[in-house]
Amino acid sequence: MKNKLVLKETTDLYEVVEALDRTGIGALALVDHDERLIGILTDGDLRRAILRKETKIENIINKSPAVLLYGTPKQTIISKLKQLHRRHIPLVDVNGLFVDLFAIDNIDFVSRDNFVVIMAGGLGTRLGKLTEHKPKPLLNIGDRPILRHMIEHARDQGFRNFLLCVNYKKELIYDYFGNGEKYGVNIRYIEENKRMGTAGALSLISKELLEKPFFVVNGDVITNLDFDDLLVAHRKTSSIATMCVRSYSHEVPYGVIECKKNGEIIDIKEKPQYDFNINAGIYVIDPEALKVLPSDTFYDMPQLFIDLKRRNFDIGSYSIDDYWIDIGKPQDYEQAQKLWSLIDGLI
Incomplete structure (x- = not known):
């Protein structure tokens, strides 16, 4: 060798x-x-x-x-x-x-023409003073903003077409990323003039742009997701939309008592643990699903999946087992910083 x-x-x-x-x-x-x-x-x-x-x-x-x-x-x-x-x-x-x-x-990196739509218009109010002067997607994790981490991660897997849905302090995002040329990608912007939720802004996108399955990613997510594997998994099914999910365990810190209506105790479980699948804020959507969207109104992505199911469309899930964190609260941001420091310290 x-x-x-x-x-x-x-x-x-x-x-x-x-x-x-x-x-x-x-x-x-x-x-x-x-x-x-x-x-x-x-x-x-x-x-x-x-x-x-x-x-x-x-x-x-x-x-x-x-x-x-x-x-x-x-x-x-x-x-x-x-x-x-x-x-x-x-x-x-x-x-x-x-x-x-x-x-x-x-490695021969194949350039793929599927769009990555990133919802970067949120107010980030739960982060308090951290987002007082900049939008949440521009908060740094390590040496780069959250949004840049996601863009570069998708880019390195061959996805170079991005649509950024922006609202709060959008001019700062424009100034940082421009048309994406300096980061080796193509960036277009969708302006939200009001709160649109995690899916409402999709109704503002020209249908001619989204002719193939496309990704939708919340702008406050850090992950090492394999985008190509997700796309392959989506295409193997008959699903019109695929939601990334992550296993989440919750331990009840008390003894849980199961009783009959008359008060008789049936069972006692000491600090039981329950496992759930939670929404990871990353999706693959077929263009046909856009027909369900209401026009120019507040609309969340989970509601899109519910409405698709009600219309008898198949919807699927994709499990994320690797690194993933949703930066919604100050403690999430601190955790992401610590994890990045650990990774950076290996260098």
């Missing part, structure tokens, strides 16, 4: 540099005779070593790289690399033996 080199006691720097050059991806995995990963070396590691005038291989290689299990879905690997701001990651088997070196540069 050209992306690895068995590191021996006699291996010199010249041999490592030569092997690194052969990979063509700017990275090399170093393994022992048993194929156990020792570490990786990148072009950047080599340049920094030269500047330090360092020639000992053991002082140059990264001996503690992040790794993933071989067979991990491609999009999960890409999402991980994006989180770590890395281009390469070693893949190992269940015994920890090196299998391959995944390089993001080798």
